[in-house]
Amino acid sequence: MRQPLPADMFDELCPSSLNPIRFGFGDKWAALVIRCLQDGPRRFSELRVPLGRVTAKGLTRSLRSLERGGLVRRTVVAGAGSRVEYELTPLGRSMLAPMAVACAWAEDHWDELLEARESHDAASLDRAG
Amino acid sequence: MRQPLPADMFDELCPSSLNPIRFGFGDKWAALVIRCLQDGPRRFSELRVPLGRVTAKGLTRSLRSLERGGLVRRTVVAGAGSRVEYELTPLGRSMLAPMAVACAWAEDHWDELLEARESHDAASLDRAG
DNA sequence: CAGCATCCATTTAGATACTG
DNA sequence: CAGTATCTAAATGGATGCTG
Numbered sequence: 165m166r167q168p169l170p171a172d173m174f175d176e177l178c179p180s181s182l183n184p185i186r187f188g189f190g191d192k193w194a195a196l197v198i199r200c201l202q203d204g205p206r207r208f209s210e211l212r213v214p215l216g217r218v219t220a221k222g223l224t225r226s227l228r229s230l231e232r233g234g235l236v237r238r239t240v241v242a243g244a245g246s247r248v249e250y251e252l253t254p255l256g257r258s259m260l261a262p263m264a265v266a267c268a269w270a271e272d273h274w275d276e277l278l279e280a281r282e283s284h285d286a287a288s289l290d291r292a293g
Numbered sequence: 294m295r296q297p298l299p300a301d302m303f304d305e306l307c308p309s310s311l312n313p314i315r316f317g318f319g320d321k322w323a324a325l326v327i328r329c330l331q332d333g334p335r336r337f338s339e340l341r342v343p344l345g346r347v348t349a350k351g352l353t354r355s356l357r358s359l360e361r362g363g364l365v366r367r368t369v370v371a372g373a374g375s376r377v378e379y380e381l382t383p384l385g386r387s388m389l390a391p392m393a394v395a396c397a398w399a400e401d402h403w404d405e406l407l408e409a410r411e412s413h414d415a416a417s418l419d420r421a422g
Numbered sequence: 423c424a425g426c427a428t429c430c431a432t433t434t435a436g437a438t439a440c441t442g
Numbered sequence: 443c444a445g446t447a448t449c450t451a452a453a454t455g456g457a458t459g460c461t462g
Contacts, residue, residue: 208424219456234409246423255405262398269391276384280363337444375443
């Protein structure tokens with residue numbers, strides 16, 4: 165079933181959101197967009213919910229970039245008012261697996277990553293007096 | 294055996310170089326640096342060879358970022374002249390596997406990615422007249 | 423609703439010159 | 443050798459207002 169996307173899907177501290185591995189289709193939202201599309205087509209406004217802090221411009225840019233790379237297909241749905249749907253192409257879908265691997269790694273090592281960063285920063289501050 | 298790093302290790306058209314998946318430790322070189330370190334410690338100047346178009350500043354920034362994330366350890370080797378070695382920490386080493394998965398995906402779908410991009414661009418030009 | 427245009431602030435990257 | 447300092451250019455991101 166395609167549930168509506170939860171607004172807290174990418175909470176600030178969730179590893180998949182602050183994931184140090186970025187899938188570089190041009191911008192910082194692309195990887196998150198792909199995850200949002202994994203359960204089927206979504207509309208533009210639907211995608212804005214879980215991303216929270218993305219602007220229309222940012223989301224548009226992300227989607228265009230993914231479209232250009234052949235990972236996402238954009239479809240204008242006939243009917244009353246504007247309605248556009250985005251969905252993963254087979255190519256885009258094939259990216260879900262490596263992405264899951266990367267996210268699993270990030271989750272597994274999240275604490276280590278944070279700790280390393282903190283102790284490094286603390287040591288730097290030390291040296292700076 | 295630790296061979297010297299080949300200058301053509303990341304040739305312009307090699308998928309692992311133009312990899313659309315970027316491991317986001319701050320900059321565009323980080324993922325490539327990690328691959329360069331996979332066979333053991335390397336010196337600063339040694340790392341510049343396979344990266345080719347990186348500047349000293351860019352490489353320094355990358356290495357600092359990786360150090361901060363706890364993926365790379367920097368060691369000043371005592372002796373005549375300056376000598377600094379960089380090597381992967383266990384955490385950094387644990388990243389090689391997900392990275393290999395991502396690179397394999399990129400290689401497998403490289404042609405599709407290029408083709409999608411080209412046909413998309415061609416269609417855009419078409420519309421633009 | 424789904425954007426594009428415009429303006430502006432911030433971040434990031436490269437070139438170049440210089441240092442312990 | 444292994445950087446740092448400085449400047450500049452380019453990319454990125456957000457805010458706001460407008461359009462079919």
